[in-house]
Amino acid sequence: MTRITFLHPDLGIGGAERLVVDAALALKKNGHDVNFVTTHHDPDHCFSETRDGTIPVTVVGTWLPRHILGRFYAFCAYLRMIYAASYIIFCDRRPEVVFCDLVSVCIPVLRLRIPYVVFYCHHPDQLLSQPGGYSKQLYRMPLNYLEEITTGMAHKVFVNSIYTGSVFRSTFKRLHIEPEVLYPSINTDFFDKTRIVSMDRVLDKKLPNDSIVLLSINRYERKKMLSLAIEALAELEKLLTKEIYKRVYLIIAGGYDKRIEENVEYHLELIGLADELYVTDKVIFLRSPSDIDKVSILHHCKIVIYTPPNEHFGIVPLEAMYVGKPVIAHKSGGPMESIVSGETGFLVDLSAEAFASKISFLITNPDRIEDFGRSGKDRFLKTFSFVAFSVQLNKAIDDLITKKTK
Known part of the structure; x- marks a missing residue:
């Protein structure tokens, strides 16, 4: 049995957090002793496995600032992680x-x-930083250099997709290492054992029995382009009969942290957009739904809409495919590796018209929704199953330890 600690900066409910929690579960099931060390963990804003004792969590460095006068977030994150290390x-x-x-x-x-130190690169951090003026460039220069050099010091580096692997190589030109692609998966045991609750209970409101529910799951961040889902909903009115369109609803569910100004602002912007496009009565916002609620709405919806462009991988399409739902996503980044357009869903241009066109096609051809759903689940089980993820991760850890001890 090997003692393995997962070090993660903010143990919330995003895709990166889901990945490390699943990795910890995979290693634990193989007999390893696992735990988390983090600089922030809110029991009301986290995955259940980190709250119910399944995986022990130690929180350190909470006294260190997250920012300095609303700036220097990256520097403070670096400082907090050094303290945790x-x-x-x-x-x-x-x-x-x-x-x-x-x-x-x-x-x-x-x-x-x-x-042994393992690093999982979801995406180079320097590419996630918002561009700025000369002073911002000077500030980022040493941080970007440190990111590249220190990434190369890990004994093993994983990336979440072939796409991220190519971005890794083009960004970190000083490094001469070949990261291993470890596709994320989902904890299918949880999906299988979760008791599905009614849509009325999840939403705290009753929808008509013949409702056609579209679902978008993503954090309340502008880069996730949630506005596109609302615009596509409005565009659908031109493509469907009045009777069918009346039955269509959109649920926007995702991580929401009141500490993060962008989450608060973007949520209000989306409410305003729905009002501007006259679809307020058709859009339902869920902020930080529980794991049980998320699995339940995935089961109840008809189609999953995934709007982020150039997503590093994207865990939501996998969740949708596992429960047999077609996914419509932008044709870029990780979804191009997970979704087979025309078989498990559609990959489309980044426009409301493109999304609406494929949504309309599926709504008016319900047999294709069933076909795509079956194909999606088959693809998940063959390529992205938790078993495949667990076997690859455990083998990599065992090989790393064996190689170094020889």
């Missing part, structure tokens, strides 16, 4: 392996006393 290397039960992600600057600290 320092805690790990001096703790009583020091792990043999640390699996970290998102922030690589902690790796040289970990290597002082940790035999």
Whole structure:
């Protein structure tokens, strides 16, 4: 049994968090002793496995600032992760392996006393930073350099898709390493064992029995382009009969953290957009739904709409495919590897018209919804199953330890 610590900056309910929680579950099921160290964990805004004791969580460095006067978020994140790494290397039960992600600057600290350090690159952090003026460029320059150099210090590097692997190589030109693609999966045991609750209970309102529910699941962030789902809903009125359109509803569900200004602002912007497009009565917003509620609405919906462009991978299409729902997504990034257009869903241009056209096609051809759903589940089981994810991850960890001990 190997003691493995997962180091993650903010253990919330995003795709990155789902990945590391699933990785911890996969290693735990194989007999390893796993735990989390994080700099933030809110029991009301996290995955159940980190709240119910399934995976022990230690929170450190909460006294360190998240920003300085509304700025320097990246610098503060680096500082907090260095502090958390320092805690790990001096703790009583020091792990043999640390699996970290998102922030690589902690790796040289970990290597002082940790035999094996694994880094999972969801996407280079420097590419997620908003562009700015000359002063912002000067500020980011040393951070970007540190990210590249410290990423290369990990004993093993994973990326979440072939797409991210190509971005990794083009961004970190100083590094001469070939990251291994480890596709994320989902905890299918949870999906299988979850008791599905009624839509009325999830939404706290009753929809007509013949409703056609479209579902968008993503964090309340502008880069996720949730506005596109609302615009596509409005565009549908031109493509469907009045009787059918009357039955269509859109649920926008996703991570929402009141500490994050963008989440609050964007939620209000989306409410305003729905009002502007006269679809307020057709759009239902869910903020940070529970895991049970999310699985339930996935089961009850007809079609999943996935709007982010250039998504690094995207866990939502996998969740949709597992429960047998077609996915309509932008033809870029990770969804081009998970979705087979015309078989498990559609890959379309980044426009409301393009999304609406395919939504309309599926609504007016309900047999295709069933066909796509079956094909999607088959593809998930063959390529993205939790078993395949677990086998690859456990083998990589075992190979890393065996190779270094020889």
